[in-house]
Amino acid sequence: MSKLRLRQSETALSFSSDCRAPGASATVAGASRETELAPPRHRPTSAPAHWGSGGPRCLDVMAASRLPPATLTLKQFVRRQQVLLLYRRILQAIRQVPNDSDRKYLKDWAREEFKRNKSATEEDTIRMMITQGNMQLKELEKTLALARS
Secondary structure, eight states, rough: OOOOOOOOEEEEEEESSTTTSSOOEEOOOOOOOOEEEOOOSOOOOOGGGGOOOOOOTTOOOOOHHHSSSSSOOOHHHHHHHHHHHHHHHHHHHTTOOOHHHHHHHHHHHHHHHHHHHHHHHOOHHHHHHHHHHHHHHHHHHHHHHHOOO
């Protein structure tokens, strides 16, 4: 059974040869260390016809390419959930606005603010925006409570 050679480095992984070639390898530019990886033990003996003639040694390379390009860390996942919860709570509060034109204005405002800041990636910036959003939500809820009484 053949082994797949993989070089590890800080840079992105690029495959140096077509997976149809015997002894296919994956290399990295400026590699600092080389590691040999044994193929998985439970492999089909042949690949389906629509995968080409690469055979079973292509399966490892093909499986790796199906991973999502960017996976969230736990901290990013939690922040994303906080942002989504804030957005939902803002929209729920806006639904309680009695005037239709004000409701539409506030809904458009909230949507545009979240869209405008969608590309923010710095942890401190996102945390600050969540805090500001929560303060604006509290202000909206206070205003609505005053309007009802």
